[in-house]
Amino acid sequence: VQIQTGCDHRCTFCIIPYGRGNSRSVPVGSIVRQIKALVEKGYREVVLTGVDITSYGADLPGRPVLGSLVARILKLVPGLMRLRLSSIDSVEADSELIAVIAGEERLMPHLHLSLQAGDDMILKRMKRRHLRAQSVEFCDQMKQARPGIVFGADLIAGFPTETDSMFENTLALVDDCDLTWLHVFPYSPRPGTPAARMPQVDGNVIRERAARLRAAGQRRLSDFLAGQTGATITGLVETPVLARSGQYAPVRLEHESRPGEIIDIHVTGTGPDYLKGRLAA
CATH class of the missing domain: 2.40.50 (OB fold (Dihydrolipoamide Acetyltransferase, E2P))
Structure with a gap:
């Protein structure tokens, strides 16, 4: 169920805001009605989707946040067995969202995080809104609040100006954030974006770094799956x-x-x- 589209941010590698415009949220009542209709048809799980769902509600009267939306869905649709979030920006996670993740079993213990990189200088050049330490802190906080929670993440390999040491910081983030499900993207320039005008990393280096990230992700995934055996x-x-x-x-x-x-x-x-x-x- 789409809860918003568009994005108010301007990450230097991303073309989406130029095509979809600023963030626009679907009213709470409309979302609840859609989910009720799906449950009446027999659906057991709903995934809340959008371009930047943690920005939800800023354009609506009363400025509801994602956490209040999730809590309202779970309260007003008691027949919904499982609710899942598509992808979130951890630095924008509101206190109500963190509380509902910790306390509501029908919200699945899986978060996909839009991290992109694990080096502060690269994050700054991407025009992201978080630092590396904030990503690690968020994952630690969530693991304490919801034991057994797992994380996926988007990571970009070979962003312009990325040095070997900068890449190593991103590679280490796989372990430091305890990431299980990785989406690894070899950087490719989008015409018209600021990152396309920055000094580019050699294509062979980008592919090698992407392969190393995927290998680290596979190792973490194998460890997670092995830990489930017998459960x-x-x-x-x-x-x-x-x-x-x-x-x-x-x-x-x-x-x-x-x-x-x-x-x-x-x-x-x-x-x-x-x-x-x-x-x-």
Whole structure:
């Protein structure tokens, strides 16, 4: 369910604001009605999406924030079994959002973070609004508030002017923030953006750095999946032989189940990027 579109920020690598304009939020009542209608049709999980969902509400009367929207959805749609957030800017996470993440089990324990880099100078040149230490602090805070929560993240390899040492700071962020699900983007210039006019990194270096980030992400993912083996988890069946855990892990099922059901799964093993499991007794 789309809750907003557009973006008020002007990151130097991004073309989206030029195409979609400033942030525009969908009123709370409209979002709640959409979700109620989906639940009445049998949907068990809803994902709140947008370009910059943590900016939600700044353009609406009363300036509701994302946390209050999430709390209102969960209160007014008690039949919704699972709610998930698409991607958030951690530095904009409001106190109500942090509270609902900590206290509401129907909000899935998985956050995808728009981090982009782990070096303060590169973050400044990207015109991001956070520092490296703030990313690490946010992840530590969330792990204390919601044990078992997992993080995904967007990271850009080879942003203009990125030196070897700057890249190493980003690479170390994978461990420092305990990231599990990585989206790695080799930098490519977007015409008309400020970053396209900065000194560029050699393409071979960009590809090598992206490969190292992906390898670090795969290592973290393998460790996470291995830690699930033997556990009993809850999954939403997406296809007859595939479910999705609350922590976003795909689970390949030994026996077919009905799509849309929420089932208890005994994890029996792992694949490269998925769990294996059977219906728990």
